[in-house]
Amino acid sequence: MKIVDVCAFYAPKGGGVRTYIDRKLAAAPGFGHELTVIAPGPCDELERRGPGASIRWIASPAFPLDRNYRYFGDPVALHDALDAERPDMVEVSSPWRSAAMVAEWRGRAPSALIMHSDPLSAYAYRWFDGVASRETIDRHFGWFWRHLRRVDERVACVVSASGDLSRRLTDGGLCKVVTIPMGVDPGIFSPKLRDEALRRALLARCGLGPDAMLLLGAGRLAPEKRWPMIIEAASAAGCQARVGLMIVGAGRERTRLLRQIGGNPHIRLLDAVADRPRFARLMASADALIHGCEAETFCMVAAEAKASGLRLIAPDRGGASDHARGSGDIRFRSGSAADAAAAILRLFADRQRPTKCARPRTMDGHFRDLFALYEQIARARCAA
Structure with a gap:
């Protein structure tokens, strides 16, 4: 055909x-x-x-x-x-x-x-x-x-x-x-790629030790991705718990987001990673993926996170919410920084619970x- x-x-x-x-x-x-x-x-x-x-x-x-x-x-x-x-x-x-x-x-x-x-x-x-x-x-x-x-x-x-x-x-x-x-792309994302040395290095860049929780955010730096809300939520949760946030992406909102992060040492904005194996290793070395966009038609990054063995913090609407249905995942009220911060704290309190990694659809x-x-x-x- x-x-x-x-x-x-x-x-x-x-x-x-x-x-x-x-x-x-x-x-x-x-x-x-x-x-x-x-x-x-x-x-x-x-x-x-x-x-x-x-x-x-x-x-x-x-x-x-x-x-x-x-x-x-x-x-x-x-x-x-x-x-x-x-x-x-x-x-x-x-x-x-x-x-x-x-x-x-x-x-x-x-x-x-x-x-x-x-x-x-x-x-x-x-x-x-x-x-x-x-x-x-x-x-x-x-x-x-x-x-x-x-x-x-x-x-x-x-x-x-x-x-x-x-x-x-x-x-x-x-x-x-x-x-x-x-x-997800077959043969790329896996929990076996988790690198504890990389995790420690990423947390160190956030001014935190290995006992902290490392959140990963990934995607275009565009308004509909709601990165300002995620930064606000992570900042609020960071006042009560040891939480670091790494955002990986590129886009026209970069200057605005850097301005919002300001002097917060626990949040870092990294350039987009085009190398897929390198990104898969970075993904598997985090503790959870946090996503703010309720307009996803599927949310590829959430599927990649699940294939990497991560828990999800995702809005309760849109494609990302379809992935956040595991026992260790948490959904928050779409568009609410306060509810997203509460979800981060809930996950922090429950972060030692083992997770099951289902075989991902490719x-x-x-x-x-x-x-x-x-x-x-x-x-x-x-x-x-």
Whole structure:
């Protein structure tokens, strides 16, 4: 099967979507499929990633709010690229303009919307949660739900990786939602990578001894990740317990976060770690992962933490909450620094309890289920 993924979020310096797409490019040929990713880039270019895997870059303007990304600005160029690829199945990985562009394409291949983003949680709910109820916010953003329902009518399925997001999409009137959880890169993350010497060194950088608890935060330094809330929570908990926090990431909020951390010796901000084995070793050497974003559609970093044997402190909404269901995990009220601080203290008091590490779902398991769904859709289309 020839699969084309129209991915407006793919960028060389991207985050979870880039990780997901890179793994899909590596996995698809192994399942007997050819995969081409169409992405916005600085110029028209075809990048080969090996037999049966490639990226077709389309010259596109820079995204004004984040210069690491670009957006599809020319529907004709996108349609021409789809015509040239002649796919059996088309994915679109953004619910915004590119979804409408793919819906308007006159090709015969069925299409699927992959919900790699949750715009209402990332923006509307975060901005107005303290002012209005979710129902009221949804009513005022009815135009977005109408847009999603129109896309839902045109595609063969809407793929969600989180049960929480799937429920909200279905409640919003979408009829073709399918939940297919993602997973971690196979063979990278493991509790066996725990390095006590590294843990001691990281705690020492936080001005703490080995009897302290080391929290890890990882991800883009963007507003929707709620790092200021996590820093506030860790600072408050640190007044009552020996807690160190390491935040690993890059993004436009870095200066603001450094200013907020100020002279607190127990919180450190590290550069993003692109080396996956090195990041896996760092992950396994912490005591728990703390995450603040309730807008995750799956939360890859939480899945990686669980695969590394860590406990989770996560919000009670969004993709991260789906992972924080183990006996040693704690969920806090989304958006509440006070509740997150209380969760840190609860975990500190219970930190000696042994944890069980379940066998993690891998990304290859996700792709197996996803491609099987596409094959089913293609067979139904041929029969019709």
